[in-house]
Amino acid sequence: MNEEKRPAGVPEVRLIGDAGEKRRIARETLEALSDWFENVEAREEYILRSGEQVFFAAECGGETAGFLCLKETGRATVELAVMGVRPEWHRRGAGKALFEAARDHAARAGYAFMQVKTVRMGCYEDYDRTNRFYLAMGFKELEVFPTLWGEENPCQVYVMALPAPRPAAEERNAAGIRIRLMAPEDYDGVWALWMRCKNMGFNDLDDSRAGIEKYLRRNPSTCFVALDGRETAGVVLSGHDGRRGFIHHMAVDERYRRRGVASALLESALDALKAEGIHKVALLVFRYNEAGNAFWERMGFTARKDVVYRNRALTKLTRIDT
Secondary structure, eight states, X not given: OOGGGSOOSOOEEEEEOOHHHHHHHHHHHHHTOTTTOOOHHHHHHHHHXXXXXXXXXXXXXXXXXXXXXXXXXXXXXXXXXXXXXXXXXXTTTHHHHHHHHHHHHHHHTTOOEEEEEEEOTTSOHHHHHHHHHHHHHTOEEEEEETTTTOTTSOEEEEEEEOOOOOOOOEEEEETTEEEEEOOGGGHHHHHHHHHHSSSOEEETTTTSHHHHHHHHHHOTTSOEEXXXXXXXXXXXXXXXXXXXXXXXXXXXXXXXXXXXXXXXXXXXXXXXXXXXXXXXXXXXXXXXXXXXXXXXXXXXXXXXXXXXXXXXOSSOOOEEEO
């Protein structure tokens, strides 16, 4: 690539949700890094797994500069599973931007530590540059496993402590009701609220405690609860796939309705999605939920009559309707 054709500036980093797009970016990047990823079998494994991992892409001027994937290795630990920056973008801030986005995401999701594995310093010049990058980012040497990847590639494990997540900011108040980011410990109150609200649909896997915790890890800055002291007055789950935003299971306790709580929750979610570069938001509501449909109509959500909604369960789910 000619120097004059390179986009100027540091690439912007975005979170990618679509598995196909993740694998496409991973393939294009890793195939351009044959000095680091010369083992085809291992490279294909990285590409395959990238579709299911938390995935960040660095882009500038329509060109992909690189990507980074995270995977959970324990309830408190996340691993920088794979990272690649195209050669023409080396030493231009792409790697640092990717790492900082991933680190901040992991901290917001509640992880305490991040680890990464690479080949021990002193074995190969290319990997020595990788080691120096991780050390510059704040990683510390933890342990070397001499035979994990074979004797010719001793595995160096680096680790770093992540900053404690900041207390969730109070985004809005509605008639004395405090609205803040949802946290995993809010689950019991939220589940009880959902079960009190009519005309909602849930299932035993996606809406279990583990399912909601997984959703919050993927969407740490776009889900909100409304609280009256310790009482859960309302909730909205929202997230995105990098292209479209989605709203799930918004509910307000009947005692707190017609006080602006629902609109304040919705505004919090929409503002958070806008901040992540999302331009359009969708949701599903039962046709017979007259009150719900009336609310969404007032909020500017129009009904589509030119599409057919289809889905297919990949796992047996038990429905829970209220």
